[in-house]
Amino acid sequence: MMELLVLGGAVLAVMVVLNLLLTFALVRRVRALQDRVSNVPARDPALPQPGDAVGAFQAATPEGGLLTDEALRSGVNLVGFFTTGCHPCATLRAQLLESPPRLPLMAFVEGHEDDPAARELGAALGAIARVAFITETDSVTKAFRPAGYPTLIRVENGTVAASGHQLRDVLS
Structure with missing residues (x-):
């Protein structure tokens, strides 16, 4: 009975460590995606567009x-x-x-x-x-x-x- 309890604890410990590693990998991936998105500035669609001629003023x-x-x-x-x-x-x-x-x-x-x-x-x-x-x-x-x-x-x-x-x- 004690051996079964130790085996269950070891399996649980391995699962917790794997879950932790996967969580860290996911956080790293989300940060990389946020960095990529934040480096691309959103363009205001109301701004004059490249190629527009300047009117008379x-x-x-x-x-x-x-x-x-x-x-x-x-x-x-x-x-x-x-x-x-x-x-x-x-x-x-x-x-x-x-x-x-x-x-x-x-x-x-x-x-x-x-x-x-x-x-x-x-x-x-x-x-x-x-x-x-x-x-x-x-x-x-x-x-x-x-x-x-x-x-x-x-x-x-x-x-x-x-x-x-x-x-x-x-x-x-």
Whole structure:
């Protein structure tokens, strides 16, 4: 009887060890799959698509200059859309100021130039970009159709080459 009890305990111990090994293998596999999925960023379907032509627009800068679609017809440019009170916009602004892109940058700030927060955002971006203030209904918004804030668009020869909400989406 004692031998049967020892044998049953040994079989149970082996089954517990096998179960533990299988559980660890399963956890390792799930983590590998999570890593693979998290490395593939989800693309916002509302963003301008690569190959879309940039529509006609013009926007006045605070200095009296004019930003137009003609400036984007040749070469590679970066276009950014920002708004006040937006934490992701503040994070992106800090990244851009810390390590400015090597591409010419047009920055559009939603809001009126008389708004102190918009003026501050525009002034900060003015160190690295040509800046204009826009509204949701002006020609710039219609030309690019930004999907929320911030939105970045890399334009090559008048055509959208890449778009996203983070620098890595457009510079990679």
